[in-house]
Amino acid sequence: MKISKDNLLPQLKSKNPKALDLLVDVYGNLLYKVIYNVIGSYGDTGIVEECLNDVLLNIWNNINKFSGDESKFPKWICVIAKYKAIDYQRKISKAKKTTDIDDCVLISDLSVEEELINEENSTELLKYINLMEPLDKKIFIMRYFLDESINNIAKSLNLARGSVDSRLSRGRRFLKLKLQSQSNSKEVYNNGKQPVRAL
Numbered sequence: 496m497k498i499s500k501d502n503l504l505p506q507l508k509s510k511n512p513k514a515l516d517l518l519v520d521v522y523g524n525l526l527y528k529v530i531y532n533v534i535g536s537y538g539d540t541g542i543v544e545e546c547l548n549d550v551l552l553n554i555w556n557n558i559n560k561f562s563g564d565e566s567k568f569p570k571w572i573c574v575i576a577k578y579k580a581i582d583y584q585r586k587i588s589k590a591k592k593t594t595d596i597d598d599c600v601l602i603s604d605l606s607v608e609e610e611l612i613n614e615e616n617s618t619e620l621l622k623y624i625n626l627m628e629p630l631d632k633k634i635f636i637m638r639y640f641l642d643e644s645i646n647n648i649a650k651s652l653n654l655a656r657g658s659v660d661s662r663l664s665r666g667r668r669f670l671k672l673k674l675q676s677q678s679n680s681k682e683v684y685n686n687g688k689q690p691v692r693a694l
Contacts, residue, residue, distance in 0.1 A: 504565050507558045515555060522569065526550055526576045533580035537587055546583045550576045560625065574640045578620065623673045627666060634659055635666040 498506050498513050500521055506514035530546050553575050561571050624632055634652070637643040638659075645663075649656045 504568055522572060526572060529573050529576040530580040534584050546580055550579045553579060574636055577640055623670055627669060631662045631666050634662050638663055
């Protein structure tokens with residue numbers, strides 16, 4: 496069967512390897528740009544390409560979690576790319592052992608709430624965000640990963656701004672609780688001494 500852009504999604508879900516090649520041909524440049532916008536300033540194209548490979552693998556492994564309209568597929572994969580690039584950014588910053596804010600590329604002036612995302616593993620976040628109510632999940636992704644303004648979100652979804660603010664606040668509290676729970680579960684005690692992180 497010939498694979499084209501029209502049947503790319505079902506072929507990916509069928510785990511057809513040729514569909515992955517077409518994914519690269521059709522969306523590779525778009526994904527590269529999303530990643531480059533986050534970590535390109537570090538001047539290492541090898542890291543950008545490595546991140547892109549991880550993004551493609553993430554899409555391949557999680558493709559059956561995409562259940563939206565096919566027109567939303569490009570946004571979905573861009574969100575995955577942005578997650579992964581932020582994760583890479585965090586690792587690069589830690590490797591350089593710097594706290595100088597000028598050495599970090601912060602997307603869209605990340606707020607305190609958004610820095611929560613910058614500190615956690617992208618796969619875990621995707622899992623927790625998928626547990627949100629559909630509308631809350633949509634609003635959260637539009638705001639923090641597609642860089643939509645609160646006013647635009649409210650207008651797009653025909654909601655009051657106060658309702659959007661409330662749902663974002665609820666989403667942040669939900670993620671904070673989940674991430675704190677995850678953090679606590681990873682702690683091990685060394686003979687009653689100071690707790691250390693499990694590797």
